[in-house]
Amino acid sequence: MSSHLLSIDSLSRDDIDHLVRVAARMEPIASRRKITRVLEGAVLGNLFFEASTRTRVSFHAAFSRLGGSVCDTTGFTFSSMAKGESLYDTSRVMSGYCDAIVMRHPDQGSVAEFAAATNVPVINAGDGPGEHPSQALLDFYTIDKEFALQGKTLRDAHVLMTGDLKYGRTVHSLIKLLSRYAPMRITLVAPPGLEMPNQLIERVSRQGLDVAVRESLAGDFSDVDVVYTTRIQKERFTAEMSEGFNLSRDFTVDRAFLDSRCGPATLVMHPLPRDSRPAANDLDIDLNGDPRLAIFRQTDNGIPVRMAIFATLLGVEERIDQDLRDVPWFVPDRLGVDDASF
Known part of the structure; x- marks a missing residue:
């Protein structure tokens, strides 16, 4: 594994x-x-120049x-970038303060530019419509566990x-990752203008990968193992795209779609x-409490996976089992009131 992610x-x-095995030990x-x-x-520098x-x-x-401490900064307003500081200068300055750096930035390629100026490990937490590698890793970890x-x-x-396969950086990273595990079938369904880039x-x-492109969610999806749906990234639309855009209910993943067109064990x-406003037509809240809905297990899995990334980049993954003790505080058996086992 390289010095940056x-x-x-x-x-x-x-x-x-390797990261999957380390993540399992972090559970x-x-x-x-x-x-x-x-x-x-x-010390971790957590630099988020885009909402998260x-x-x-x-x-x-x-x-x-893992026992470390964290320095956070959010948005451009309270950063020296608002004063014209370059990514190079910011990178070198933060390298003097931090042992690892996580960065999110609205411009594609910006995190790589930042990382090029430092030998301190840098993790890309999203660079515009580019990639989100740690999300793909936790998605893969979730699929592997559920399977x-x-x-x-x-x-x-x-x-x-x-969903939005054009601007959705999570699907860009995930489809790349899944290609490492071919043979596998991928079906892509996106609203007009939001299709997966052809070169990808x-x-x-x-x-x-055996990739098929379909125009809608109509039809039979009973052999689908995983439905991975994404929010429409309207914040990345041009003014022309924004004007008059309205997502059809036909692209909504809800209980009716899952029950009538998918199998009984299909993972969502x-x-x-997710945009829970009725007009958004994102992943529907009528699936809350359904054991096929894995979104909260997904977010929970982000912790062991990101712990594994830090431990691997900083070279301490082999010390984890030697440095454990029991927690002294109360921890609920179920974190959410609607949590269900699958």
Whole structure:
């Protein structure tokens, strides 16, 4: 594994398998049964120049649960970039303060530019419509865990990706990652103008994925193992695209779609946030409490996966099992009132 995590392109299948194994060892810590201080004294710089709740807090929590401390900055307003500071200068300055850096930025390629100026490990937490490699890793970890519970394997799995496939950086990273585990079937369904980039489809097809493109969610999806749906990224639309855009209810993943067109064990995933406003036609809240809905198990899995990334980049993954003790505080058996086992 390279010294930074900027793209799925930098990870081999062996790297991914290693991170999955380390993440599994992090589960007792992530689920608040054990404590480790393996990164005690280390400092994380958490630099988010674009809105985030889950990713920012998840990285913060993951580093903290390894015993480290975190320095946060959010938005351009309170950063020196508002004064014209370059990515190069910001990178070099932060490298003097931090042992690892997580960065989100609205411009594609910006995190790679930032990382080029430092030898401190940098993790890409999203660069505009580019990539989101840690999200793809936690998505893959979720699929792997859920399949194990069902007695399934990844080989020849069928994944439906729907929603904003043009600007949705999570699907860009995930389809790259899944190509490492071909043969596998991928079906893509997107509203007009929001299709997966052709060059990405061509690339993963060459790597062994069987990719089919469909125009709608009508029809039979009973052989689909995973439905991965994404929010429409209106914040990345041009003014011309925004004018008059209205997402049809035909692209909504809800209980009716799942019950009538998918199989009884089809897993439903979403990188979140989902837009729960009725007119948004995003992943429907009528699936809340349904065990097929894996979105909160997905977010929970972000902690052990991001812990694994930190431990691997900083070279302490082999010390985890030597540095554990029991937690002394109360931890509920179920984190959410609607949590259900699948």
